[in-house]
Amino acid sequence: MPRTLYDKLVDSHTVQRLDDEHVLLYADLHIMNEYTSPQAFAGLRQRGLPVRRPWQNVAVVDHIIPTHPLKHRVILDEASALQASNLARNCELHGIALFDTNDPLQGIEHVVAPELGMIRPGMVVLCGDSHTTTYGAFGALGFGIGTSEVEHVLATQTLVHRVAKNMRIRVDGQLGLGCTAKDLVLHIIASIGAQGARGYVVEFTGEGIAALSAEARMTICNMAVEAGARSALIEPDEVTIEYVAVRAIDMKWHLPRAMEQWRQLRSDRDARFHAQFHFDASEVSPRVTWGTSPDQSIPIDQRVPDPAAAMTPQQRDAARRALQYIGLEPGASLQGLTIDRVFIGSCTNARIEDLREVAKVVRGRKVDPRVRAMVVPGSGAVRDQAEVEGIAAQLIAAGFEWRQPGCSMCLAMNDDVLRPGERCASTTNRNFEGRQGRAGRTHLMSPAMAAAAAIHGCITDVRRLEQTRVQ
Ligand SMILES: CC(C)[C@H](C(=O)O)[C@@H](O)C(=O)O
Numbered sequence: 001m002p003r004t005l006y007d008k009l010v011d012s013h014t015v016q017r018l019d020d021e022h023v024l025l026y027a028d029l030h031i032m033n034e035y036t037s038p039q040a041f042a043g044l045r046q047r048g049l050p051v052r053r054p055w056q057n058v059a060v061v062d063h064i065i066p067t068h069p070l071k072h073r074v075i076l077d078e079a080s081a082l083q084a085s086n087l088a089r090n091c092e093l094h095g096i097a098l099f100d101t102n103d104p105l106q107g108i109e110h111v112v113a114p115e116l117g118m119i120r121p122g123m124v125v126l127c128g129d130s131h132t133t134t135y136g137a138f139g140a141l142g143f144g145i146g147t148s149e150v151e152h153v154l155a156t157q158t159l160v161h162r163v164a165k166n167m168r169i170r171v172d173g174q175l176g177l178g179c180t181a182k183d184l185v186l187h188i189i190a191s192i193g194a195q196g197a198r199g200y201v202v203e204f205t206g207e208g209i210a211a212l213s214a215e216a217r218m219t220i221c222n223m224a225v226e227a228g229a230r231s232a233l234i235e236p237d238e239v240t241i242e243y244v245a246v247r248a249i250d251m252k253w254h255l256p257r258a259m260e261q262w263r264q265l266r267s268d269r270d271a272r273f274h275a276q277f278h279f280d281a282s283e284v285s286p287r288v289t290w291g292t293s294p295d296q297s298i299p300i301d302q303r304v305p306d307p308a309a310a311m312t313p314q315q316r317d318a319a320r321r322a323l324q325y326i327g328l329e330p331g332a333s334l335q336g337l338t339i340d341r342v343f344i345g346s347c348t349n350a351r352i353e354d355l356r357e358v359a360k361v362v363r364g365r366k367v368d369p370r371v372r373a374m375v376v377p378g379s380g381a382v383r384d385q386a387e388v389e390g391i392a393a394q395l396i397a398a399g400f401e402w403r404q405p406g407c408s409m410c411l412a413m414n415d416d417v418l419r420p421g422e423r424c425a426s427t428t429n430r431n432f433e434g435r436q437g438r439a440g441r442t443h444l445m446s447p448a449m450a451a452a453a454a455i456h457g458c459i460t461d462v463r464r465l466e467q468t469r470v471q
């Protein structure tokens with residue numbers, strides 16, 4: 001029977017079929033953070049269990065870490081400091097590699113693992129974090145798991161996996177000038193809904209996906225979870241293979257054989273998908289969210305929808321509440337909406353290509369003096385690279401704060417938070433109520449759009465800015 005790439009990866013990792021719906025799945029790699037691992041280690045200790053395969057585990061401190069520009073970071077918040085020191089102790093005890101607070105390669109887990117070549121096509125990767133879907137960019141099956149599952153994985157290197165349904169999202173055409181993978185994925189989520197891919201593993205395919213860089217593909221797969229997807233996949237191609245091959249420095253002599261196998265990883269031509277969607281990348285415009293769910297976005301040149309036009313009473317109430325929270329009226333234009341803060345960061349958009357996009361927009365311009373704008377690189381390696389390329393100096397000269405890596409203002413779990421009522425142009429993936437700080441107002445957009453907002457002091461169409469540039 002023809003199989004999808006997801007079916008094949010499940011089959012190749014199934015240790016045992018448990019019942020009609022569940023399999024015991026082998027994990028090639030398990031990634032941990034300080035936030036969802038402490039209880040898991042405590043559970044192991046209570047049961048007197050060792051970690052089954054320490055060398056297939058890796059840990060990163062990212063969510064609670066301060067990002068102030070000082071080179072040496074000290075976590076002042078007591079509870080957060082305890083989470084970090086617990087992780088360090090547990091990793092030491094069990095022989096697990098850790099990117100600790102002041103490690104030069106520390107960063108956000110979903111930025112660090114791929115850039116260091118840990119994620120390879122065909123792998124199953126688990127992590128106690130919902131954005132583990134990111135690894136689909138490499139044809140690796142990534143699942144976000146809960147703390148009790150983290151404990152199970154530590155003890156057995158396996159996961160009880162409820163088999164998902166297959167969805168295919170085909171993207172034809174190419175993105176236009178000023179439009180990015182972020183706009184494409186916001187467009188897709190707005191169309192299928194925040195629950196549109198619930199229960200599915202989504203395979204993204206088509207020429208619009210093939211044209212994207214490995215980093216842009218990560219942005220797409222990262223946000224698949226915002227449509228409710230269990231996981232995401234993109235079949236590996238030469239773009240993927242090249243990205244991985246130069247980074248997987250430990251593979252040496254068996255790399256050519258691995259590359260041959262990676263090239264075979266694809267859905268069979270007649271494979272059956274339970275649901276399919278088609279999109280045209282050339283119809284995508286730069287998008288901005290107007291509400292408090294990632295599916296509430298519009299093209300920058302359209303107006304905020306009227307909740308009265310919503311399909312169901314629940315959607316109507318949700319849209320009304322969202323507008324009230326965000327402080328917008330139906331029919332309002334997002335263009336020209338004044339912002340207080342700009343946040344360029346997160347596992348969605350804080351890689352080197354994102355920062356290059358920002359630098360392109362910012363070149364020769366200054367941040368509006370009424371705006372506080374922060375750039376938080378996704379990792380120490382991204383930060384170093386941006387410094388080498390002169391991007392950091394350029395952003396600092398333009399008036400951006402250049403910070404240390406971490407999750408930062410993606411979620412209010414560290415020192416970087418919005419003040420109540422502050423409005424933020426953000427390159428992150430979630431705009432929930434309070435996500436960036438109590439009563440903070442988040443507008444999700446691409447790095448280029450966030451950079452344009454920083455310069456204008458309001459939300460603006462980056463394509464206009466491009467046109468007015470004096471070369
Ligand atoms: C804190 C963590 C468990 C959470 C996640 O699972 O994604 C966070 O990273 C987020 O982005 O909301």
Ligand code: SF4
Nearest residue numbers: 108346347407410411
């Ligand atoms: S950067 Fe944001 S989305 Fe990514 S892992 Fe951290 S908190 Fe979650």
